[in-house]
Structure formats: C-alpha cells, structure tokens
Amino acid sequence: MLFGNESISEYTPTNVSIWMSMAFQAGLLNMGGFMACHRFVSHVTGFATFFGYEVNRADYKDAYGMLVVPLFFLIGCMLSAQLVDIRLKQHKRPKYYLSFGLIFLLVLGVLIAGLLGYFGTFGEPFFLLRDHVLLALLCLICGLQNATVTTVSKSVVRTTHLTGITTDLGIGLVRLINRKKLQEDMFKETRAIMMRTGIILFFFLGSLAGGYAFTHWHYGGFIIPALTSGSLFFLMYYFQVYRVRQQALKA
Template sequence: MIYGNESISHYSRSNVSIWMTMAFQAGVLNIGGFMACHRFVSHVTGFATFFGYELNKEDSSHAIGMLIVPLFFLLGAMLSGVLVDIRLKQHKKPKYYIAFGVIFFLILIVLLGGVSGKLGVFGESVYSLGDYLLLVLLCFICGVQNGTITTVSKSVVRTTHLTGITTDLGIGLVRLINYKKIEGPLDNEKKATMMRVGIIFFFGLGSVVGGYAFNHLEYLGFIIPALTSGVLFLMMLYFQLFKRA
C-alpha cells in the first residue's frame, strides 16, 4: 500500500500497521467529536437517528443539519474514490499521499480552529455554525479515511466504525470453530480474524486515550490524530514520490 502498487498483500506487516494506526486515529476522532458537541462522527447511523429525534422536537430546525452533515462523509468517500478507486481500475497508481494529506491538513484545521474558538464551545451540544463546521470537517475526514482503506483492502477492512468488522469477526470465528467441516485452507481466515480483533482493539484504545486527552485538553486533544495522520502522510509522500518500489 505504501508504494501504491495494485498487487498488494492484504495482511502484510506494513498494511496491518497502517490499518491499526488508522483505527486508533478513528477512535480518537470519534470520541473527540462526541465530547466536543455530543455527536459521533465516524459513522452515519447516529446522524440518521438524530435526524428522526430532531424532526419530532418542537423546534425541528436542527433536523436539516443532522441530514446535511453525513453528506460530507459521502463526499469524503467520493474524494477517496477519485484518488484511489478509479485510478486502480484504470491501472494507475493510486494517490494515497494526497488522500492522507487531505486527512492531515483537515485535522490541523480542526485543531487550530477549535483552539482559536472558531468551532464552538467544547462540550456544548450542537447549537452554533461552528459546531456544524466541526461535524462537517470530522465527517469528511472519516469519509476519506474509510473510503481509502475500504478500496485498498477490497472491502475487507473498515477503520472508522466497528459494526461491519464485528459482524465479519463473528462469521469468521464460526468458520474457525467449524474448520473441520469446511473444505480448503483457512489461513486467510485466521489472518482476517486477527486483523478484525486488532482493529476493534485499537479503535477502543483510541477512544480511551482520546477520552483522557479531550477531558484534560479539550480541543488540544486533536493533536493526537494530527500527529498520527501527519506521520502517515509523510510516510506515503516519501514512499510514493521519493522512494519508488
């Protein structure tokens, strides 16, 4: 993945390390969005739920916002499609470094905007335009991240939410338990199961670390995903542009 090759090994050490780092990063971003304005940002399900909730309140003005915000997750996924998926289908090298660069610079904007007071009061529910801007940015970031990893893993890996991964883990565990009844080797299933366990663990770890950081640092807690995304961006930039495989 780091070189942008089409023929990747799904469970190579470098790929797995990147996936775990991004799962950790997503856990931090998700808890950060929740603690900043009481909304989860790494999956669309919550916004659909809040849309129904807000629509049935006496003041339903926020319902439109809850409908619009997840569209930016979609736009982020579409951007990753332009940078990665379409290029792979055209047998061109995907531009991972641009996708990771977008994630890094948008997280920097969240960090600086939050610290400077442009993104609403930390810990306040969604009321102001700044709160919605925060949600839009975080959803877009998660859309880019999830779309990129989904493409490169051929829809095996999701790093921004755990529903699909947990479902796949349950199915995989049943396959391993009943390995004697299944024809063919299960080496890939074993690797996939360990990968899924790892993603769940690192997402949870990111939530724990992020929870502690945001509780003490508020918006400054976004320095954690800024560091992880910055390292990933520089790594992709180096390997894709300066050190050819």
C-alpha cells in the same frame, strides 16, 4: 500500499500497521466529536437516528443539519475514490499520499481552529452553526479515511466504525469453530480474525486515549490524530513521490 502498487497484499505487516493506526485514529476522532458536540462522527447511522429524534421534537433546523452533515462523509468517500479507486481502475498509480495529505490538513485545521476559539467552548450544548461545521469536517475526514482503506483492502477492512468488522469477526469465529465440518484450510480465515480483532482493539484504544486527551486538553486533543495522520502522510509521500523521483534521477 506504501508503494502504490495495484497488486495490494492485504495482510503485509506494513498494511496491517497502517490499518491499526487508522482504527486508533478513528476512535480518537469519534471521541473528540462526541465530547465536543455530543455527536458521533465516524459512522452515518447516528445522524439518521438524530434526524428522526429532532423531527419528533419539531426542531426542524437541527433535523436538517443532521441530514446535511453526513453528506460530508459521502464527499470524503468520493474524494478518496477519485484519488485512489478510479486510478486503480485505470491501471495508474493511486495517489495515497494526496488522500492522507487531505486527512492531515483537515485534522490540523480542526486542531488550530479549535484552539483559536472558532468552535466555541469545548463541550458546550449543541445548537450553533459552528457545531455543525465541526461535525461536517470530522465526517469529511472519516469519509476520506474509510474509503481509502476500503479500496486498499479490497473492501475487507473498515476502520471508522465497527459494525461490519464485528459482523465479519462473528462469521469468521463460527467458521473457525466448525473447521472440521467445513474441511477447509483456515489459515486465511484465522489471519482475517486476528486482523479484525486488532482493528476493534485499536479503535477502543483510540477511544480510551481520546477520552483522556479531550478531557484534559479539550480541542488540543486533536493533536494526537494530527500526529498520526501527519506521520502516515509523510510516510506515503516519501515512498510514493520522493523516493520515486530520486530513483528516476539515478536512472
């Protein structure tokens, strides 16, 4: 992933470390969105639920907002697909560094805007346009992240929500339990089980860290995902751009 090769090894130590970091970050972002606006942001399902809830309350303004906000998750996925997936399909070097750079800039923007008071009081009741803007930005970040990792892992890994990962983990555990009946080599399945367990664990750890950070620092809690996304961006930039240029100069 760091080098932008088309033949991506799904379980290299580097890739697994990046996936765990992003699962940790997703847990943080989800907690931040929930504590700031009382809404989850890392998966679309909740917005469909809130839409039905607001319609039944005859609160059509918030209902329409709940339809618009998850579109930004879709936009984030599309941006990632343009930077990564399409380039892979064209046998070109995927621009992981741009995808991670956008994530970093968006998280940094949320952090700065929150600290400057543009999103109002942290944890206030959800009803203003600025709350919808914050949710939209967080959904955009999660869409970018989820689509990038989905492409890199060949649709094996999701880091922003746990439903699919938990489903795959359950299936994998049953396969492992019945390995004698299946008479198959379980090495790949065991490795996948460990990876999925790790993602679930790091998402929970991110949520725990977010609970502490946002309780004590409010919008300042976004400094943690800003640091993780910034570190990943500079790592990608170094390997995909800077080092490539240096090698070209030496050639």
